[in-house]
Amino acid sequence: MIRFENVTKRYGKGREALRDVSFEIDTGELIFLTGHSGAGKSTLLKLIALIERPTRGQVLVGGRNIGRLAARHIPAHRRQIGMVFQDHKLLEDRSVFENIALPMIIAGYRQREMRGRVRAALDYVGLLDREKQTPAMLSTGEQQRVGIARAIVARPKVLIADEPTGNLDPDLSLDVMNLFRRFSEVGVTMLIATHDLGLLDRVGGRRIVLDDGAVAATDGQTQPAT
Amino acid sequence: MNAIVNYCIRHAQNCIGALGNLVRQPMASTLTIAVIGIALAMPSGLNIIVSNGRALAGGFEDIRDFSVYTKPGATLAQAENLRGRLDDDDLVANTRLISAEQALEELRTDNEFGDVVIALADNPLPHTVVVRPIPKADPEKLQILTERLAQDPLVDIVRLDTEWVRRLNAFLELARRAVWIVATMLVGAVIIIVGNTIRLDIQNRRAEIEVSKLLGASDGFVRRPFLYTGFWYGIFGGCFALLLLAGSLWALSGPVERLVRLYGGGFTPLGMDGATIALVFAVGLAAGLAGAWSAVARHLAAIQPKV
Structure with a gap:
């Protein structure tokens, strides 16, 4: 589903954020992307979402080389990808419901279908009773769950998350990871960047370890350690 | 759809x-x-x-009337004659003669000037022929006509009433x-x-x-x-x-x-x-x-x- 072939990304004339990165993720796989901060995790996710373009090499999503995709096709590409951010990126002046509905409005869904899907997504993250509140009225963990509901509501084929548990305590982090695991079980390809190795030991799953922009290791562990 | x-x-x-x-x-x-x-x-x-x-x-726009004023001392008969000549012109639709007496009479009944006019010994006003050209008169020919009239020994001045338009x-x-x-x-x-x-x-x-x-x-x-x-x-x-x-x-x-x-x-x-x-x-x-x-x-x- 996602394939990197010798991908290098350099910002301007500065240092290389990614160096000759190659890996492949199958459909429905749940992969954790780890490494120190500055190792290139965020850059790698940005290449998948076409927020940045590779300097060299090929990024394939769903068999399509997206590195050379024309600018006018970027929106359609992004609509196939769900994104979860460390800082949620929720709109403060909109209700929880409206925030989650935004991807469906952008994709042009009809009102009736949208309502049902937004409620289903809210139910999935356990916030069905909060739809009328604004993000500011929610706790950090709840805000992150709203962000996740927004990422999955339009049923993307791929879901990427950049430090989704960065601001959460260990118990909430585990809840969030378990949510992600359930998505991968229904066939969503997931790539989650995190530097929380303690959490990964509890959750388990295949990892790609980045070090200074290069792939340092991949392991095939698929079961939780304990 | x-x-x-x-x-x-x-x-x-x-x-x-x-x-x-x-x-x-x-x-x-x-x-x-x-x-x-x-x-x-x-x-x-x-x-x-x-x-x-x-x-x-x-x-x-269509009004191109002009007035012909006689020289002081011109008689009413001379003015009548002038009017007759103008009436015969192909360019002229009709004419109207306002004699010096009529003009003075009009002024006399005027509220503002009435008293002034009564005080006058002689009639200082000329006879006037008001000329209305035919509607489709050629402006150039009209120009020639008015210039020729201005040369006439009887005529003091020719005033176009329509300059302001x-x-x-x-x-x-x-x-x-x-x-x-x-x-x-x-x-x-x-x-x-x-x-x-x-x-x-x-x-x-x-x-x-x-x-x-x-x-x-x-x-x-x-x-x-x-x-x-x-x-x-x-x-x-x-x-x-x-x-x-x-x-x-x-x-x-x-x-x-x-x-x-x-x-x-x-x-x-x-x-x-x-x-x-x-x-x-x-x-x-x-x-x-x-x-x-x-x-x-x-x-x-x-x-x-x-x-």
Whole structure:
């Protein structure tokens, strides 16, 4: 589903954020992307979402080389990808419901279908009773769950998350990871960047370890350690 | 079919949503709309005034009467003779002789000059032949006729009664141009005002635009609400301009009626016709959209999601 072939990304004339990165993720796989901060995790996710373009090499999503995709096709590409951010990126002046509905409005869904899907997504993250509140009225963990509901509501084929548990305590982090695991079980390809190795030991799953922009290791562990 | 319906629904939603955004900031919206309205009403109002002037002047266009005054000392018989000669001219439709006595009599009954005239020992007035040329008389031939008349030993001066009509027309032409220049400048001002208002709007909604782009919003999706905002500014600005115009015309109606009565009532003043209303709306709408488009084109592309 996602394939990197010798991908290098350099910002301007500065240092290389990614160096000759190659890996492949199958459909429905749940992969954790780890490494120190500055190792290139965020850059790698940005290449998948076409927020940045590779300097060299090929990024394939769903068999399509997206590195050379024309600018006018970027929106359609992004609509196939769900994104979860460390800082949620929720709109403060909109209700929880409206925030989650935004991807469906952008994709042009009809009102009736949208309502049902937004409620289903809210139910999935356990916030069905909060739809009328604004993000500011929610706790950090709840805000992150709203962000996740927004990422999955339009049923993307791929879901990427950049430090989704960065601001959460260990118990909430585990809840969030378990949510992600359930998505991968229904066939969503997931790539989650995190530097929380303690959490990964509890959750388990295949990892790609980045070090200074290069792939340092991949392991095939698929079961939780304990 | 479904796609077309969806497209229309989305446009309708954006259209109403943009209206909602204006209503949520009533003070800012009202001020912007007022400025647009004033800028549109000014040239429209001036145009109505100039159009009325032209309609009024147009009524005098065919009148090319001139008066021939005899030299002092010319007898009434000589004046009759002059009139007879003019009557025979192919260019002349009819003539009228006002004798010195008649002219003096007229003055005597005049309230203002009556007393002065009574005090006069002699009649200082000449005989006058008022000449009305045939309607399709060649202006050049008429010119020759009046010049020849001026040479006549009996004739003191020939005065064209219609010189002022030509001057008025020339002045109105100048005024018409001036209105167009003012209109062009003010429409430019409207475009700038709407552009600047929407630029601020874009900045205020930066977070929303960024997130929407991250979630796969197309340029059209992001652009549409702002274009509809410009659309509404144009519509409401046009409405406000028409209100201002209607109010101004109402305020002017009294003096205008008096003026028309002085001209013998043979003139119906022009007001706001359908064409004016349509033009104000069309220009308002076009300027609103142009302003919105200029802001959107310059500022939306600059907002790219940062993660």
